[in-house]
Amino acid sequence: MDTPDRRHSRYTAQAVWTQQIREYLLAECQPVPERTLDVGCGTGVVTMELPGNVFGIDILLDDIRLATKVSPGPSYISADAFRIPFPSDSFDLVCCHFLLLWLHNPQTALQEMIRVLKPGKSLILFAEPDYGGRIDYPSPLEALGGLQQDALRKQGCDPELGRKLRSLLSVSGLNSVKTGVIGGEWTTDFSLPAEFTSEWETLISDLSGILSPDETTFYAELERKAWLDGTRILYVPTFFARGKKPEHIPSAANNGQLIVP
Numbered sequence: 001m002d003t004p005d006r007r008h009s010r011y012t013a014q015a016v017w018t019q020q021i022r023e024y025l026l027a028e029c030q031p032v033p034e035r036t037l038d039v040g041c042g043t044g045v046v047t048m049e050l051p052g053n054v055f056g057i058d059i060l061l062d063d064i065r066l067a068t069k070v071s072p073g074p075s076y077i078s079a080d081a082f083r084i085p086f087p088s089d090s091f092d093l094v095c096c097h098f099l100l101l102w103l104h105n106p107q108t109a110l111q112e113m114i115r116v117l118k119p120g121k122s123l124i125l126f127a128e129p130d131y132g133g134r135i136d137y138p139s140p141l142e143a144l145g146g147l148q149q150d151a152l153r154k155q156g157c158d159p160e161l162g163r164k165l166r167s168l169l170s171v172s173g174l175n176s177v178k179t180g181v182i183g184g185e186w187t188t189d190f191s192l193p194a195e196f197t198s199e200w201e202t203l204i205s206d207l208s209g210i211l212s213p214d215e216t217t218f219y220a221e222l223e224r225k226a227w228l229d230g231t232r233i234l235y236v237p238t239f240f241a242r243g244k245k246p247e248h249i250p251s252a253a254n255n256g257q258l259i260v261p
């Protein structure tokens with residue numbers, strides 16, 4: 001069963017993948033923000049590294065409680081991304097990390113995030129994956145990617161949100177919008193990645209009822225062997241984006257609804 005502690009371990013491992021892009025995007029954000037909001041902050045792994053007087057909100061009260069213990073510094077509040085409990089124009093930086101793919105209407109949440117951002121200040125979407133573009137090698141592991149996508153869809157996730165980030169921001173009314181993809185790198189250190197166990201715990205839970213225990217063991221062993229013999233490639237394109245809130249958002253952009261298929 002997933003617990004706040006397990007999620008915290010998983011978020012800690014995932015934050016390592018995006019550390020460089022977070023540093024790069026934050027360095028571009030000048031002057032250093034005085035008031036920052038992290039939406040869907042989880043257990044606060046990324047939140048506690050953000051600049052200024054930092055607030056984190058998340059819908060899960062248990063994770064907010066854990067965040068106050070394991071990720072000290074920011075102020076944490078249990079709240080919905082669709083109803084952010086702050087006045088308009090009140091933050092110098094609003095950001096999120098692995099959030100939008102979990103929302104039923106990411107565009108509405110983006111509009112709410114922009115509402116609480118001060119004019120002239122930055123919105124940063126640090127990381128949104130696109131499992132549809134996933135590369136798995138050796139090829140017997142390709143099946144795993146498809147199965148995981150199906151399981152994510154069943155949980156209400158949009159596994160192809162990454163490729164939609166640019167479209168979502170195009171109608172947001174933000175200025176200086178930039179979107180990109182995080183790269184990959186594999187070395188000759190033929191060992192299991194630190195997140196191997198936590199990722200498989202998640203996969204086993206995601207794929208229960210889809211794969212038999214024997215099939216799950218088969219794929220886990222295949223992947224373990226591939227990491228250890230230095231053949232494993234696993235690449236999930238993970239998109240990032242940022243933009244600035246203009247002094248005045250044109251009303252068409254404010255109300256614009258892009259239908260993202």
Ligand SMILES: C[S@@+](CC[C@H](N)C(=O)[O-])C[C@H]1O[C@@H](n2cnc3c(N)ncnc32)[C@H](O)[C@@H]1O
Pocket residue numbers: 011012015039040041042043044045046057058059060063079080081082096097098099102103
């Ligand atoms: C994949 S986790 C990422 C957590 C954290 N940002 C991180 O990367 O460590 C997605 C988070 O979004 C939160 N979330 C989902 N829907 C939400 C909503 N409507 N409002 C606020 N948070 C939400 C979940 O509770 C979860 O903590």
